[in-house]
Amino acid sequence: MGSGVLVKVIGAFFSIPLANLYGADGNDIFISAYYVYTALYVISSAGLPVAVSKLVSEARAKGRMDEVRRIARVTGVSFVLLGAALSLGLGLLAEPVCRLIGSSCRYALIAIAPAIFFTCVVSAVRGYYQGFSDMIPTAVSQIVEALGKLIFGLGLAWYLMNRGYSLEVVVAGAVAGVTLGTVFSAVYVIGYALRHRNGDKIRGGGCRPAGQLVKELFRLAVPITVGASVFSLSSLLDTFMVKLRLQEGCYMTDAAAGYLYGAYGFAVKLFNLPLSLVVSIGVSLIPAISGALAVSRREKAQSLAESAFRLTGLLAFPCAVGLAAIPLPVLRVLFGSQGDACELAAPLLRLLAPAVFLAAMVSVTNPVLQAMGRVGLPVWSMVLGAAVKVGCNYLLVGIPEIGIAGAPVGTCLCYLVILCLNLWHMKRLQLSVSLGRAFLRPFVSAAVMGLFVWLLYPALTGGGMYGLAAVGLTVGLAAVLYAFMLAATRAVPKEDLLMLPRGEKLVKILKIQ
Numbered sequence: 102m103g104s105g106v107l108v109k110v111i112g113a114f115f116s117i118p119l120a121n122l123y124g125a126d127g128n129d130i131f132i133s134a135y136y137v138y139t140a141l142y143v144i145s146s147a148g149l150p151v152a153v154s155k156l157v158s159e160a161r162a163k164g165r166m167d168e169v170r171r172i173a174r175v176t177g178v179s180f181v182l183l184g185a186a187l188s189l190g191l192g193l194l195a196e197p198v199c200r201l202i203g204s205s206c207r208y209a210l211i212a213i214a215p216a217i218f219f220t221c222v223v224s225a226v227r228g229y230y231q232g233f234s235d236m237i238p239t240a241v242s243q244i245v246e247a248l249g250k251l252i253f254g255l256g257l258a259w260y261l262m263n264r265g266y267s268l269e270v271v272v273a274g275a276v277a278g279v280t281l282g283t284v285f286s287a288v289y290v291i292g293y294a295l296r297h298r299n300g301d302k303i304r305g306g307g308c309r310p311a312g313q314l315v316k317e318l319f320r321l322a323v324p325i326t327v328g329a330s331v332f333s334l335s336s337l338l339d340t341f342m343v344k345l346r347l348q349e350g351c352y353m354t355d356a357a358a359g360y361l362y363g364a365y366g367f368a369v370k371l372f373n374l375p376l377s378l379v380v381s382i383g384v385s386l387i388p389a390i391s392g393a394l395a396v397s398r399r400e401k402a403q404s405l406a407e408s409a410f411r412l413t414g415l416l417a418f419p420c421a422v423g424l425a426a427i428p429l430p431v432l433r434v435l436f437g438s439q440g441d442a443c444e445l446a447a448p449l450l451r452l453l454a455p456a457v458f459l460a461a462m463v464s465v466t467n468p469v470l471q472a473m474g475r476v477g478l479p480v481w482s483m484v485l486g487a488a489v490k491v492g493c494n495y496l497l498v499g500i501p502e503i504g505i506a507g508a509p510v511g512t513c514l515c516y517l518v519i520l521c522l523n524l525w526h527m528k529r530l531q532l533s534v535s536l537g538r539a540f541l542r543p544f545v546s547a548a549v550m551g552l553f554v555w556l557l558y559p560a561l562t563g564g565g566m567y568g569l570a571a572v573g574l575t576v577g578l579a580a581v582l583y584a585f586m587l588a589a590t591r592a593v594p595k596e597d598l599l600m601l602p603r604g605e606k607l608v609k610i611l612k613i614q
Contacts, residue, residue: 104240111247117435125363125442130272132366133340134209150228152321157232158388162395167308176225184221208273219283226290246286254278324476350499364442368450375420379413379461390472410539417461418547425454426554434572452509459516466523482522490515546586554579
């Protein structure tokens, strides 16, 4: 989680200056290329690392250390071959893909294609060490990747822009930074693996044949990957469908629709920021719950799931409320040079804010079901959610009175459908959580904070304080109030704090019984 926060801070220093550099039109090209990359990225990073961490954690829980080593070898070969095939395919098909989605992002796709290979290498090592509940390779490699993207991506884009290159080439330079970031990340994780390859001397415990392990690996990985791919492909379809429906239903030109979608991309950037705080919770849940269930410790698995829900609610509620309370001031602080785009994005961000909480909860419920071995259930949930998203976009965006506002509404409904289905599956499998106990107190604390923000910011601007100073003071005071409300409502149980690093000291400082 700590690395997720740092990565998003670094990412903000990357994406916000870029957005101000090339504007909504360049943002449209960047989003188009990045969604294509993400559609292939999930194949290499969604299912396989989860499957590896689950297999490793179960083998360790049963004392099969020879099998753990064989899983590492099988994983390495499988990931390298998959990464090479995906990178080569994207590079060769860049031109037809651009024509299909109606975007001039060919150079950007070619620049980002090699990143998929290096991501596969990184995912193999991350998944293996996640099975040991060692999150250091995941955390540090994410930071290394983000720094590489920031330094080289922003540097190349700035250089190309000042040299007078076209917008397509400038965006390709920014995207090339993503590729270089994955290269440095792969170098780090390979070095980490080489330094720690002799760290565990325990032998024995039995070992299944390599063919059986490969079969089990892909039995777990394919459903997870298919589900993530469906959702990623629906986002990719957004880039084509939303602009097309704006042209057909709202009678916009191609350029106007692209600009409006690029402005909506600013809202999406802020929507994605808080999610990095909770993704790590889901990643760490899989080996922990899998290991507990492998030795029939269902009560331990239940406790872990409930703690994850509470922690996710604590983080997601204030983010969603804050974005809904003052969307335009936040957008102006971050994308000040894009004044008109900020005005367009603000109401869209307010509509998108509830999806922050819904998506955060989905990022926890999916891993819980996957850790229980029911990897197909989240797939169907996401398929239905993606269908709702696509349907809403097609129906709502084409209505002139609604227009692009239909896109955030579709996103909210999509995550709501997925969450409700996942919770129903968990209850049916007897690993449900009490939503009232998990969310009531954080919700009350966040609601009080939101009312405070809604009243404070106009008071500050009325007193002559504007821009970063007003937003910064509002956010800072709101954070203090939220922390006070959490303490006053006793929203954080002692057992949750004890699970955190140095949790014993936190319990003593806060005097929680």
